[in-house]
Amino acid sequence: MPFDSCGYSADDPSPDAEVWLWASSHWDGRTYAIGFCILAPMGDERRWTLTRVWFHPFERRRGNLSSAWHFPQERYGGNIPVDGPSIAMEAFLAAQTSVAR
Secondary structure (H helix, E strand, C coil), X not given: CCECCCCCECCCCCCCCEEEEEEECCCCCCCEEEEEEEXXXXXXXXXXXXXXXXXXXXXXXXXXXXXXXXXXXHHHCCCCCECCCCHHHHHHHHHHHHHHC
């Protein structure tokens, strides 16, 4: 697995991976991509797993992922495993679990 100078690693992309893109036009009326997530089938069971999430710094903590979280759950079947969640992602997941109850 190659690493770049910032310590990030990248495997060969899965040909089955799906990318979800968030776009917004609220800044100046032009449409901009503001974030994305990647889901890919992983493991022996090839279960859909959230492998990456990124939002532009101005768009973080604005509810973008929260408001759309039900879409991947419906598409991929309920609780989606997260590959190596950050502390921020663990907090997000905990908040989603508390909302679901």
